[in-house]
Amino acid sequence: MSEQSADANYQGVWGNRIGFGKKAALLMIDFMQGYTTEGAPLFAPGVVTAVAESVELLATARQHGIAVVHTHIRYHRGHFADGGIWVKKAPVMKDMVEGNPLAAFCAEVLPQDDEVVITKQYASAFFGSSLAPMLHAQGIDTVVLAGCSTSGCIRATAVDAVQHGFRTIVVRECVGDRHPAPHEANLFDIDSKYGDVVSKQEAMSKFREQ
Helix, strand or coil: CCCCCHHHHHCCCCCCCCCCCCCEEEEEECCEHHHCCCCCCCCCHHHHHHHHHHHHHHHHHHHCCCEEEEEEECECCCCCHHHHHHHHHCHHHHHCECCCHHHCECHHHCCCCCCEEEEECCCCCCCCCCHHHHHHHCCCCEEEEEEECHHHHHHHHHHHHHHCCCEEEEEEEEEECCCHHHHHHHHHHHHHHCCEEECHHHHHHHHHHC
């Protein structure tokens, strides 16, 4: 049997487009300095690029009245019990405690005073949080994801977003990971099964239309 490309294998089975709905929100997922500080355990070169690309996306959302929600991760510094099994599997996440500079938001994309910040302990922004009911209460039907990492919190949030009934959009230039292979593999999978991966220009154009 000849070897098929992933695109050929998925064609006609996966990959339908869902598009934007009537009202979108921008979710800025975990843009914390641990991912952009060289030498830090979580440092991911792709996130450095994603932060820089997200500055314009965030500014456009704000200019056109798109709801913006930020997420970050926080654990109890002493025992990390709120991190459960995940912190045991990935002890590198123990940097995410209050007061650690690596847990601070990246300066280029700081939340504004009127923007909600969701504190989470696991990969998905929806797991154990009030995010879904808050968005539903505002009539939001589309979530646009920027942030990190593509193979971790972006993927988990995208899967949960569609399971909560949202049209899910991932902005290609505005998400990043520590290595290109998992980054590209997860973008392919998200675009095939859970939402649409779109360019930054397309996302900003849709923000202007909302």
